[in-house]
Amino acid sequence: MAAHRVSTPLRCALKFLLTNSFPISRNSCCLSAVCTRKGYSSRRSCSSSSSSCSPDSPVADAKRHYDHLVQCGALREDAQQRFVTERLAQLQQTLKSYSNGIYLNPAPAGVNQKDDKREHQKGNKEEEARTKEEPAPPPPPKGFYIYGDVGTGKTMLMDMFYSHVENPHKKRVHFNGFMLDIHKRIHRRKQSLPKRRLGKMFTYDPISPVAMEISGETCLLCFDEFQVTDIADAMILKQLFETLFKTGVVVVATSNRPPDDLYKNGLQRDTFLPFIDMLKEYCYTVCLDSGIDYRRLDKAEAGKLCYLTGEPGAEAFLDALFEELASTQKSVTGPRVLTVLGRDVTLEKTCGSIADCTFEELCGRALGASDYLEMARLFDTVFIRHVPLLTLTLKDQARRFTTLIDNFFDNKVRVVLLAAAPVEQLFVHSGGEDERDRQLLDDLGLSGDAAERLTLFTAEEEIFAFQRTVSRLTEMQTEAYWMEGDRRHSKKHMKT
Numbered sequence: 001m002a003a004h005r006v007s008t009p010l011r012c013a014l015k016f017l018l019t020n021s022f023p024i025s026r027n028s029c030c031l032s033a034v035c036t037r038k039g040y041s042s043r044r045s046c047s048s049s050s051s052s053c054s055p056d057s058p059v060a061d062a063k064r065h066y067d068h069l070v071q072c073g074a075l076r077e078d079a080q081q082r083f084v085t086e087r088l089a090q091l092q093q094t095l096k097s098y099s100n101g102i103y104l105n106p107a108p109a110g111v112n113q114k115d116d117k118r119e120h121q122k123g124n125k126e127e128e129a130r131t132k133e134e135p136a137p138p139p140p141p142k143g144f145y146i147y148g149d150v151g152t153g154k155t156m157l158m159d160m161f162y163s164h165v166e167n168p169h170k171k172r173v174h175f176n177g178f179m180l181d182i183h184k185r186i187h188r189r190k191q192s193l194p195k196r197r198l199g200k201m202f203t204y205d206p207i208s209p210v211a212m213e214i215s216g217e218t219c220l221l222c223f224d225e226f227q228v229t230d231i232a233d234a235m236i237l238k239q240l241f242e243t244l245f246k247t248g249v250v251v252v253a254t255s256n257r258p259p260d261d262l263y264k265n266g267l268q269r270d271t272f273l274p275f276i277d278m279l280k281e282y283c284y285t286v287c288l289d290s291g292i293d294y295r296r297l298d299k300a301e302a303g304k305l306c307y308l309t310g311e312p313g314a315e316a317f318l319d320a321l322f323e324e325l326a327s328t329q330k331s332v333t334g335p336r337v338l339t340v341l342g343r344d345v346t347l348e349k350t351c352g353s354i355a356d357c358t359f360e361e362l363c364g365r366a367l368g369a370s371d372y373l374e375m376a377r378l379f380d381t382v383f384i385r386h387v388p389l390l391t392l393t394l395k396d397q398a399r400r401f402t403t404l405i406d407n408f409f410d411n412k413v414r415v416v417l418l419a420a421a422p423v424e425q426l427f428v429h430s431g432g433e434d435e436r437d438r439q440l441l442d443d444l445g446l447s448g449d450a451a452e453r454l455t456l457f458t459a460e461e462e463i464f465a466f467q468r469t470v471s472r473l474t475e476m477q478t479e480a481y482w483m484e485g486d487r488r489h490s491k492k493h494m495k496t
Contacts, residue, residue, distance in 0.1 A: 062160040063089035080290050081153050088161040094141045095167045100219040100248025102137045143251040143283040147258050150471035151293030154254040162222050170220040176369055179233050185210045207236050211243035223253040228263040238275040245282045305477045306417040318418055326351035340374045356383040363400040372404045376411035380487040387419035391428045402465040409472045414485040423473045427466035
């Protein structure tokens with residue numbers, strides 16, 4: 001096979017990318033890891049001797065951390081970000097000595113635990129009398145539900161808050177990953193039940209016991225990207241979170257949607273609405289939306305990382321970049337089999353921590369968040385070739401692509417794209433209902449207004465997810481993101 005001839009401009013871009021695959025010198029910039037993530041508004045350097053913005057300088061809380069970053073020019077002053085940071089700093093102080101143990105035993109009244117009823121009724125009359133005389137525990141601290149447009153700094157502020165919370169019983173998770181774990185726990189509990197005997201009927205509700213299990217593990221749950229699109233999730237959230245809240249679990253969540261728009265136009269939404277009321281009761285609702293997408297401001301690009309399918313030399317550049325990156329790996333190029341939940345997922349071209357894939361390979365088959373998390377664990381750089389225009393008729397592929405980018409973004413996986421259009425033009429909001437949509441509506445017996453609401457729900461959710469994905473792909477092309485994603489020089493901590 002003849003070797004590809006790479007043009008001079010492409011060769012220069014390739015040199016830039018490879019040169020900047022190494023971490024930035026400690027003396028060249030004072031930003032800590034949290035500064036180089038979402039929501040910062042400036043890349044001004046500051047003197048390495050400035051202790052106030054050194055990544056190693058001790059910072060007492062999120063508010064002071066924010067002050068330091070503004071002071072050294074890493075962040076632009078933003079009144080809304082400051083307000084949210086001050087509120088989170090107050091909660092941080094409260095959580096220092098907080099434990100939800102007083103809410104765990106006995107279980108709070110009103111929690112639905114049908115099958116554990118006998119266990120909670122144990123005890124003699126003396127114990128019951130003593131319990132009645134004891135004052136009720138104080139209400140647990142209220143959490144926060146922070147919502148706003150993409151790129152306004154929600155995740156950055158969550159980074160600051162979570163990193164400064166001095167409580168060992170804290171957990172941070174992407175909301176979709178959390179719900180995947182919930183369903184796995186529910187399934188595991190059902191599988192552990194004794195086999196039913198013929199003629200013996202019984203019911204088992206595992207949701208509250210699963211919530212109690214989580215309450216015993218953590219007293220602070222931080223959620224990234226809180227959104228509800230699945231009816232299976234929507235139907236269990238009220239009971240799940242009622243138990244979590246009443247057992248003292250504090251929730252801090254970020255979302256692109258206000259609480260009242262969660263699961264908007266979804267199936268059986270009437271049964272979901274009580275969850276929204278409960279969420280607003282246990283969490284302060286705060287809007288963070290200055291109208292600025294900081295991911296698009298003042299960020300040096302890491303060379304060109306998104307190429308167009310019809311662009312001369314684009315394929316040759318990707319081939320050359322893969323070969324150069326592969327030359328740094330202690331491995332040979334070839335297929336790799338990933339085992340995920342007992343299934344084998346084969347990627348045809350990999351080399352060490354580099355994977356060269358097609359859109360069809362990643363999004364054209366039935367893969368999900370668990371598969372993409374495994375890829376994010378194994379690879380720090382992924383090429384995605386031949387990404388088509390994503391219309392609403394490609395909803396399945398588009399959903400997988402947004403899930404893929406969400407997981408790669410959260411785990412700092414570097415992405416090189418070969419696509420049919422620039423990132424901001426990749427998603428086309430047209431081509432709505434297809435034959436499968438009509439078949440689904442027929443199977444559900446929906447027509448008229450109900451069918452219109454469901455179609456609107458699916459279209460709105462896709463459009464909403466597309467906007468987030470475009471913003472994230474934009475940040476993934478920055479120099480800071482590319483350097484932070486190089487795992488050869490830093491220990492990565494996977495988010496699940």
